[in-house]
Amino acid sequence: MNAEVKIMRTAAEMAYTDALSALPANEPVRALREKALRLFTEKGLPHRRVEEWKYTDLRALIREMPPLARGADKAAIAEAKKSAVLAKIGAREITFVNGAFVAELSDLEAIEKGLSIRTLGDALKRSADVAALLAKINPNKYDAVFALNTAALNEGVVIEVAPGAQIAKPIHIRHVVTGTAPVSVFGRALVTVGTKAQATIVQSHTGPDAVAYQTNTVLQLSLADDAELDIVRVQAEGDKAIHLSMMIGAIGEESRFRSFALTTGAAVSRHTVPFAYAGKDARALIAGATLLRGKQHADVTLEVDHALPGGESRELFKTVLDDETRGVFQGLIIVRPDAQKTDGRMMSASLLLGENAEMDNKPELEIFADDVQCAHGATTGALDDDLMFYLRARGIPKKEAESLLIQSFFGEAIETIQNEKIQESVMARAAKWLGERSVK
Amino acid sequence: MALLEVKDLHARVEEKEILRGLNLTINPGEVHAIMGPNGSGKSTLSYVLAGKDDYEVTGGSATLEGEDLLELEPDERAAKGLFLAFQYPIEIPGVASMTFLRTAVNAVRKKRGEEELSTPDFLRLVREKAKELSINQDMLKRPVNVGFSGGEKKRNEILQMAMLEPKMCVLDETDSGLDIDALKIVADGVNRLRAKNRGFLVITHYQRLLDHIVPDVVHVMAKGRIVRTGGPELAHELEAKGYAGYENAA
Ligand SMILES: Nc1ncnc2c1ncn2[C@@H]1O[C@H](COP(=O)(O)OP(=O)(O)O)[C@@H](O)[C@H]1O
Ligand SMILES: [Mg+2]
Numbered sequence: 267m268n269a270e271v272k273i274m275r276t277a278a279e280m281a282y283t284d285a286l287s288a289l290p291a292n293e294p295v296r297a298l299r300e301k302a303l304r305l306f307t308e309k310g311l312p313h314r315r316v317e318e319w320k321y322t323d324l325r326a327l328i329r330e331m332p333p334l335a336r337g338a339d340k341a342a343i344a345e346a347k348k349s350a351v352l353a354k355i356g357a358r359e360i361t362f363v364n365g366a367f368v369a370e371l372s373d374l375e376a377i378e379k380g381l382s383i384r385t386l387g388d389a390l391k392r393s394a395d396v397a398a399l400l401a402k403i404n405p406n407k408y409d410a411v412f413a414l415n416t417a418a419l420n421e422g423v424v425i426e427v428a429p430g431a432q433i434a435k436p437i438h439i440r441h442v443v444t445g446t447a448p449v450s451v452f453g454r455a456l457v458t459v460g461t462k463a464q465a466t467i468v469q470s471h472t473g474p475d476a477v478a479y480q481t482n483t484v485l486q487l488s489l490a491d492d493a494e495l496d497i498v499r500v501q502a503e504g505d506k507a508i509h510l511s512m513m514i515g516a517i518g519e520e521s522r523f524r525s526f527a528l529t530t531g532a533a534v535s536r537h538t539v540p541f542a543y544a545g546k547d548a549r550a551l552i553a554g555a556t557l558l559r560g561k562q563h564a565d566v567t568l569e570v571d572h573a574l575p576g577g578e579s580r581e582l583f584k585t586v587l588d589d590e591t592r593g594v595f596q597g598l599i600i601v602r603p604d605a606q607k608t609d610g611r612m613m614s615a616s617l618l619l620g621e622n623a624e625m626d627n628k629p630e631l632e633i634f635a636d637d638v639q640c641a642h643g644a645t646t647g648a649l650d651d652d653l654m655f656y657l658r659a660r661g662i663p664k665k666e667a668e669s670l671l672i673q674s675f676f677g678e679a680i681e682t683i684q685n686e687k688i689q690e691s692v693m694a695r696a697a698k699w700l701g702e703r704s705v706k
Numbered sequence: 707m708a709l710l711e712v713k714d715l716h717a718r719v720e721e722k723e724i725l726r727g728l729n730l731t732i733n734p735g736e737v738h739a740i741m742g743p744n745g746s747g748k749s750t751l752s753y754v755l756a757g758k759d760d761y762e763v764t765g766g767s768a769t770l771e772g773e774d775l776l777e778l779e780p781d782e783r784a785a786k787g788l789f790l791a792f793q794y795p796i797e798i799p800g801v802a803s804m805t806f807l808r809t810a811v812n813a814v815r816k817k818r819g820e821e822e823l824s825t826p827d828f829l830r831l832v833r834e835k836a837k838e839l840s841i842n843q844d845m846l847k848r849p850v851n852v853g854f855s856g857g858e859k860k861r862n863e864i865l866q867m868a869m870l871e872p873k874m875c876v877l878d879e880t881d882s883g884l885d886i887d888a889l890k891i892v893a894d895g896v897n898r899l900r901a902k903n904r905g906f907l908v909i910t911h912y913q914r915l916l917d918h919i920v921p922d923v924v925h926v927m928a929k930g931r932i933v934r935t936g937g938p939e940l941a942h943e944l945e946a947k948g949y950a951g952y953e954n955a956a
Contacts (some may be wrong), residue, residue, distance in 0.1 A: 658784070
């Protein structure tokens with residue numbers, strides 16, 4: 267056999283290479299971007315023969331690349347103004363419309379002491395350390411989707427919480443896509459939380475239905491020792507969108523991290539979470555609820571890497587699959603030789619509502635230390651007939667009875683959100699999803 | 707008009723005929739008891755009346771105030787006034803008792819053309835009814851039946867019954883697994899609900915419950931049919947003689 271297989275590039279892959287090489291770059295990240303683009307050009311989009319992408323064959327799913335979004339004009343800003351997601355949580359909003367920062371939809375007034383919020387564009391012009399922070403992640407380290415994001419590095423947000431600062435008001439990073447023509451949008455958010463500091467960050471993604479736009483965003487987090495961070499993510503993209511996202515985390519000694527992700531949007535989505543314990547005795551909760559209908563495909567892939575002793579991790583994902591949807595959960599917990607006393611527990615539960623819905627669960631443990639406690643579980647089931655009959659025998663109509671049971675199913679994950687207002691708001695969005703369900 | 711009228715009812719589950727021509731007429735204000743050996747089809751009758759999917763009605767009819775019950779969805783039957791207190795109430799993890807009760811009460815009220823209860827009115831009503839059944843507020847904060855003892859589950863059934871104000875109450879072995887104190891609480895709860903426009907069908911294996919809920923009519927069921935009907939004295943006779951004579955009666 268000839269080992270030199272000629273790699274055929276798809277139209278979409280070639281379009282990415284062309285568009286991103288033509289994109290003007292900020293000087294401090296030029297080299298990084300070029301490296302990433304070379305890498306993408308070599309690798310192409312991940313496909314089903316790449317193990318981690320077995321269930322989400324991007325090469326097949328992404329047929330073309332829509333043109334890069336050109337920022338936000340007046341009409342786009344007016345449209346973005348109308349899209350309110352988690353509007354009542356009392357958060358400081360930072361808004362990106364079609365990838366561009368929009369000052370008039372952002373609140374940068376009276377920033378708390380110890381908090382710094384800058385656009386990535388600005389930060390790159392002014393401080394070399396931001397470029398250094400970005401360069402810390404070799405584009406080679408993750409997959410081609412990350413390489414693409416790095417190759418497009420241009421705009422985003424840099425949020426820094428100084429040591430000791432307690433930022434009570436949540437910061438809400440909004441990513442809004444507008445218009446009726448498909449676009450490609452990239453974004454990067456960098457969040458660093460200093461020693462003994464604390465913050466809550468919300469990230470939302472919305473866009474128009476019936477438009478085949480694509481988004482690719484990376485949230486890069488780092489928590490210093492004894493820091494505390496809550497992340498709540500709401501992915502409510504339009505129904506034809508392709509949404510690729512990553513949350514890359516590294517947490518320091520005795521830090522506390524909690525995250526929750528609500529996924530209701532996009533035709534195809536993949537959320538990848540590479541998460542590293544960079545200090546001992548750190549605790550992290552990574553939770554989510556994914557609610558799918560129609561022909562949606564949603565993939566959540568976690569890789570939780572315990573390298574140091576005493577770490578605790580909890581992963582809880584609930585997936586509700588209506589109609590002909592496809593859900594994927596891949597969760598890997600790695601416990602390295604030094605990570606003694608690691609306590610890891612991962613659960614993925616799915617509820618199949620549609621007869622043609624399908625869930626793929628792939629939980630894995632790779633344990634190289636001997637004194638650890640790790641467990642994982644995955645369940646897939648339908649609504650319980652006896653429970654349904656009990657509720658209906660009490661006069662509760664079919665749809666309401668189903669809603670009660672479905673809500674109780676995903677509620678457990680939503681209840682992990684600490685901030686009450688955010689929890690309520692996320693629950694309301696999930697309840698709205700239930701209200702829109704058609705009952706067969 | 708009869709409240710509940712069951713005529714020549716046949717039903718099967720998984721190809722097996724369980725109800726084999728059952729007749730029963732209950733008038734408003736009456737309390738009927740059905741007694742019978744295990745496996746005679748008592749629970750099946752209650753499920754068929756309430757509309758459980760697993761049972762296929764192959765013949766006969768069942769009407770509530772003249773209206774065909776068998777055509778209706780389970781929730782519609784409940785709205786029309788049928789209530790089944792389950793022999794084995796199930797746990798509903800993640801659904802708070804209060805949410806459940808409130809959803810049920812308001813769903814039924816809506817279908818009956820009544821206004822939904824306001825939060826304060828609802829809470830007042832639940833507290834009052836719960837107190838009468840010695841159900842404490844902590845229980846109501848928990849998910850439905852989760853972690854409840856057997857007796858608590860049965861009392862919870864009666865609470866639901868009281869809240870939903872049904873016309874026709876079917877109680878399937880509500881006495882099973884209860885100690886004498888719990889039995890009295892449940893029986894008192896049922897007796898409080900006795901009214902001239904309301905009917906009861908009390909299914910039990912033992913005569914004991916009928917000392918507290920005194921029936922007007924007692925039926926003996928065997929092999930899917932009513933094989934004998936009498937007054938309260940029939941229950942005492944069964945208690946003394948057992949079901950031996952009825953095992954093969956049908
Ligand atoms: N869901 C079911 N599937 C199979 N058999 C059933 C089912 N429900 C009841 N049966 C059978 O029907 C018969 C009557 O059961 P049941 O109505 O529970 O009697 P009872 O309540 O009088 O003890 C029994 O033989 C029982 O095994
Ligand atoms: Mg029974």
